[in-house]
Amino acid sequence: MELNDEITINAPMSDVYAALNDPEILRQCIPGCEELIKHSETELEAKVVLKVGPVKAKFSGDVTLDTAGAPSAFSLTGQGNGGAAGHAKGGADVTLRDEDGQTILTYAAKAEIGGKLAQLGSRLIQSTAKKLAGKFFKTFAEVVEQVDA
Numbered sequence: 001m002e003l004n005d006e007i008t009i010n011a012p013m014s015d016v017y018a019a020l021n022d023p024e025i026l027r028q029c030i031p032g033c034e035e036l037i038k039h040s041e042t043e044l045e046a047k048v049v050l051k052v053g054p055v056k057a058k059f060s061g062d063v064t065l066d067t068a069g070a071p072s073a074f075s076l077t078g079q080g081n082g083g084a085a086g087h088a089k090g091g092a093d094v095t096l097r098d099e100d101g102q103t104i105l106t107y108a109a110k111a112e113i114g115g116k117l118a119q120l121g122s123r124l125i126q127s128t129a130k131k132l133a134g135k136f137f138k139t140f141a142e143v144v145e146q147v148d149a
Helices: 013-020 023-029 115-120 122-148
Strands: 002-009 033-038 043-052 055-066 073-081 087-099 102-114
Touching: 002 122, 013 023, 013 087, 013 102, 013 122, 023 033, 023 122, 043 073, 043 122, 055 115, 102 115, 102 122, 115 122
Parallel strands: none
Antiparallel strands: 002 102, 033 043, 043 055, 055 073, 073 087, 087 102
16 A cells, blocks of 8 residues: 655744654654654654554554655654554655745655454555545644744
8 A cells, every 4th residue: 555645834844854753743643642652763662543444453563764865855664563453564755845934745655454454445444544644744734833833
């Protein structure tokens, strides 16, 4: 499954990049996130509760950041286990571009799922993933714009 989108955030690129590296801001924005722990500059641990169709699961997982192209580009990879509900792994490439004091954030994400979740059907999974990604970026933009105001 692949997700791609672009959003405009009314804040300077440096502020957007800083927010993408702030565990507290990310925790507020990730749907269902109960806990986000930063173990190092490139390693995070997350606990997230999600409901996908009839399946509700608590995922525990690790995320690794690759900041080689920072601050204008970086990538992340992660995997999570939801017990009996299944597992997920994936990654995303994120680019930031400054445009007249605003930041254009573009992402391309890929994910693979297994277990009970994989049995739900690709349409439900795809629509849920799009909805969750949309909710994350909408909330993220609002939080960053408030901090920047």
